[in-house]
Amino acid sequence: MPLPIEQYALLGDLSTAALVGLDGSIDWLCLPRFDSGAVFAAILGDSENGRWKIAPTDERATATRRYVGSSLVLETEFRTPTGRVRVTDFMPPRDRRADLFRRVEGIDGTVEMGQEFVLRFDYGRIRPWVRRVHDHEGREAISAVAGPDALCLRGDVLPDASDHRHSGTFTVHKGTVLDFSMTWYPSHERLPRCHDTDERLKATLGYWHAWSERCSYNGPYRDIVLRSLLTLKALTYAETGGMVAAPTTSLPEQVGGPRNWDYRFCWLRDAALSLRSLLDTGFRDEARAWRAWLLRTVAGDPEDLQIMYGVGGERRLSEWTADWLPGYFGSAPVRIGNAAHGQVQFDVYGEVMDALAVARDSGLAEDDFSWPLQATLVDSLAERWHQPDSGIWEMRGEPRPFTHSRVMSWVAFDRAVKAVEKHKLPGNVERWKKTRDEIRNEVLAKGFDEELNSFTQYYGSGTVDAALLEIGSMGFLPEDDPRVLGTVEAVNRELRQGPLVWRYLTHAMTPEGTVDGLPPGEGAFLACSFWLVKSLADSGRKHEAKELFEELLGLTNDLGLLAEEYDPHIGRQVGNFPQAFSHLTLVHAALALGEG
């Protein structure tokens, strides 16, 4: 069985990512890209779906772990009644091949270790052709081939094959050092040479430490902020500059439920908001790379703008279900692809225009294509903003006039107008100003409910939505406007339970059924709680904001990682893991606490 989500750690090589459990089992890894088929998919089923476990055989073993400094190199220390062993796991930033290294070191006493290597391609479905081969150095290795993909396991002790899996034991004494590595490469190419573990470990640590040194944030909660930034960086596909929302698919929003989605794609929203966190903390190269990715990806008719793309800019992300996988603790279906890619969500224009405005203000000059693209996007939005959409939460119910979508459309025009006024860029500024005012007047007239003393989820809904907390922070109204304060209060009252804030009431009924078209029930979306911290801090309630923030930090796992949601009924993280949205809002909240 898989572990609770918070018992996993993230490894990454800026092209894909792996999840390693506290039990020493790598239960998730897609190769060669984030969105490729998984070679280890045990997290969505069991060991039969692929995993690589190295851990003491003694069932009484306990484990603690940490990342080495500001890196993604993970050290797990196992203790048994007979001794202690350290397992170091890492993935060096990528070239054409992909490597995953595991080093086992005896610290004390003597420990018997078990190794299980179960390889399946295509999300646990395909059993590859597996052979023992000799590599360039004449050492024995295990080679696996299926279609375009090949994998090779090398190690100081290789496990034995039996019944479509490899397993074995070995003994580690104080001072023993044993190295293992798994390499992916295209199956039509020759097996790559074995890299030296010491050299790769040094290079990997060097890469992450040099990256972390660029962080300009020196305010409160620096360590947890930096871990969040490292996590955001690890969700970047370095080759193109795209960023995935999370490296997993179908970790459920409610354990046992059907709200299981594939997040291994680049949402313009999540990436734009991540970019703001990175820009606000000194990382401008990432902004430049993402802007270049955006330009290439959305090139063409602005009407065809999608809300998400593949890491290489792919547009067709058709959704299907992997019926052979039972799902995380039975949470079916397991979805591959995401049907939300075909939705219209107008808030995306605001998030993209805002992130690019921050980049511009930080000194990232516009080039021949970047500003014309932004001008075309807002011109296209001018024709469409008044249409109903699916909103920030990607509702699968009826499109509606979501208040948040309109507010973010206002943001898009506002940032475009300011670009012309402040940076003397060319554009249809009078038209943009007029549209900005029209939207503002409409939202104030139709999106605010006097009785509730709050903005509402959609026009006339009579219900709140946590996304409305952005109204103040995005500058639609001042933070101390009574309507903004009323909305903060309404969210606090209607959607908050302890430190947690629900995005909206999934059980609230409309004449067509639930508002999102799905059966009710999910965890609390962690980004909403961090938004509340920011709103409280920005409206002068710093003390309350700090208390709430610290309570939320108590929900991170032992490594500072967060999934998309938290389910207070079972006291566990739920949803895809680790999720950019949770980490980027954590950063925004910490920065707000540090201001003033």
Ligand SMILES: OC[C@H]1O[C@H](O[C@H]2O[C@H](CO)[C@@H](O)[C@H](O)[C@H]2O)[C@H](O)[C@@H](O)[C@@H]1O
């Ligand atoms: O809850 C329904 C929707 O859930 C996913 O969307 C959520 O994750 C996105 C990526 O982080 C985020 O941008 C969005 O705001 C969230 O609601 C899922 O991808 C959708 O298909 C699904 O309808």
